[in-house]
Amino acid sequence: MVRSFLITVSAALMLAAASTAAAAAAVHWEFVDANQPQTLEYQINCTKELRGVYEDLSIYAVPEPCWIKTSMLPAEHMYSQLIVLERQHLEGDSAQDIQDWSDAVTDAVADYAIHSESKTGEGNGAQLPYTVFRGRRKFCRFTTIDLPASQPKHRIVIGSNCAADETFNLIDFLPSNTEVLPVRTQGFVDPLLSLPPNHPIITKSKTLKHRKSLQAIVDQVNIKTLEKDVTWLTGEADGSPFLTRSSTSKQSLEVAQWIKSQFESYGCDKVELMTYNRRFGPNVICTFTGTERPDEHVIIGAHHDSRGSFFNPRAPGADDDGSGSSMLLQVARIIKANNLSFGRTFVISAFSGEEQGLFGSAALARKMKEDGTSITMMIQGDMLAYRKPGEPIQVAFPARYHTPELSSLLRNVTELYVPEAVVGITGACCSDHQSFWEAGFPATAFFERNGPIADPMYHNSGDLVYREGYDFEQLRASTKAMMASVFEVADIKFDL
Structure with missing residues (x-):
């Protein structure tokens, strides 16, 4: 199983690092294969900060006077950022498919720069896309960055001198099976790689047993209401006003x-709209207090x-x-319907901004932390x-970016509450969890x-x-599995 994590330096730490250099100091990036550590020489009083780790890729930032070697990111200020693009694996992929994706991403980044520049009619001939950065006119520069040969071919890193929330429109230029993962620019990232032995998840794992009362609740999942809700969201139901649910569209707010x-x-008990970016629709958060x-x-x-x-313009997303x-x-x-309550506070959250790089969930996770x-x-x-067609009903858990004890x-x-489903593992990744x-x-x-x-x-x-291929029996099984999971851990209270 592959585990990966991202670690970012806080803005304050970045500012402190910049203050040790000249007034116009830049933050530059250098890539080192973590499997082949290198000994680096530094000038006096220079520091090298680990900005991120993405699987076996280490990302370092050093102030301009302390360049170790030529920078690979064409950014000129401390707010420069990286975006990791990963190719979601599709059934039947070949080596040529992966190469075609890599070529398409490289071309898309270049096309985005040219398109954005020509749209504004401004620039200095350097083909740099124009945007607004921190209230001032800046040129956002994008480039694909060469990685060590050890890096997988289905991963591409691009560099930008714009903040993360200024670059989301790039997704419109990328191949559809590209996942966008900004290296976070606010606060440290500290994944929980394992749980302590006294954690409630560990305790529940030791005491888990099938309960007929919970099975009776889970079996109430209804295909007709699932169909009613999803067709309203996709615009397929009579009277539905929705053409798109793109995060940047006006209808994203209407959907929320x-x-x-x-x-x-x-x-x-409480329903709130969490607005975190003026260009995106909000998260919708429902809370049942424990x-x-x-x-x-x-x-x-x-x-x-x-x-x-x-x-x-059509983005139904069924x-x-x-x-x-x-x-x-x-x-x-x-x-x-069952007047249920829970020992622990139970939160239902519908996120926005997932497709552009998990922005909505990142905002909520950051706030909660x-x-x-x-x-x-x-x-x-x-x-x-x-x-x-021809496959059984299935439920799959991720091979990476997850807490193993929880997935277990x-x-x-x-398996206890949805025996009709074949349970396994998927390489599909990078959702809001x-x-x-x-x-x-x-x-x-x-x-x-x-x-x-396979879709x-x-x-x-x-x-x-x-x-x-769109199958409501499959959706019903998935819903039952998730409902049983949260009701078990939230400590459901019922009297049947």
């Missing part, structure tokens, strides 16, 4: 408002934003992630409804299939409900 109204009708341990939180999430085909959004609504509906919130677990449902527990929960995992909270994800992504409409305007 609709989800908020649904949560309110299901009796959440009756015994209200300071301990269990979070279930999905993302309400979507992505369509290249420059196609599977990615209308399926997860309908799962959240189903959980809330069943809580109300800053507030000192105790999170017992966070689980994400992303792409839950596609079943390749939830695998057992799934990763934001919580990076912040040091126990987190994992549920996915529709063992192995690579041919992945990140496509054809990601609709009424098509071959």
Whole structure:
């Protein structure tokens, strides 16, 4: 199993490092293969800060007077940032497919620079995209960065001298199966790689047993209401106003408002819209306060934003992630229908900004960490409804960016309460649970299939409900598995 993590230096630490150099000091980047450590010579009073670690790739920042060798990032100030682009593995991939993806990403970064420059009509002939940076006019510069030969070919790093929230439009120029993972620029990233022996997840793993009362609740997951919710979100239902759920569209706010109204009708103790970026729709957060341990939180999430085909205004996202959004609504509906309560505080969160780089979940995870919130677990449902013709119903857990002990527990929960599902592992990665995992909270994800992504409409305007492979029995099984998992850990209270 591959484990990876990102560590970032806080803004204050970056400013302190910059103050030791000249007034116009720049932050530059150097890449070192972690498997082949190098001895580096420094000038007096120079420091070298570890800015990030991404699997076996170490990323260092050094002030301009302390250059060790030629910088590989064309940035001229301390706020320069990196974005890791990873190719989601699709079924049937070949070496040529991966090479084609790499070429397409390199071309897309160049095309984005040219397109953005020509659109504004400004510049100095250097083909640099124009943007607004911290209230002043700046040229955002993008470039693909050569990595050590040891790095996998399905990974590309690009450099920019713009802040992370200034670069999200780049996704419109990338191949559809590209995951965008900004190296965080606010605060340290400190993944929780293992749980202490007294953690509630470990305790639950030792005491887990099937309960008929919980099975009776889980079996209430209803296909008709799942279909009603997801087709409203995709615009396929009569009367639905939604054409797109792109995070940057006006309809993203309208979708969030609709989800908020649904949560309110299901009796959440509190429903809030969390606005974290003026260009994105907000997160929608429903809270059921715990009756015994209200300071301990269990979070279930999905993302309400979507992505369509290249420059196609239609972004229905039936599977990615209308399926997860309908799962959240189903959980809330069943809580109300059965007048359920929980020992721990139970949070249902519909995130935005996932497709652009997990922005919504990163904002919530960061806030919870800053507030000192105790999170017992966070689980994400992303792409839950596609079943390749001829394959069985499946539930898969991630091979990376997750807490192993938590995934192990939830695998057992799934096998107890959803015996019709074949449980396994997927290489699909990088959904909103990763934001919580990076912040040091126990987190994992549920996915529709063992192995690579098989949905041919992945990140496509054809990601609709009424098509071959979109399967409500698959979605029902995924929803049951996630519901059983959160209800077990949140300590469900019922009287049946």
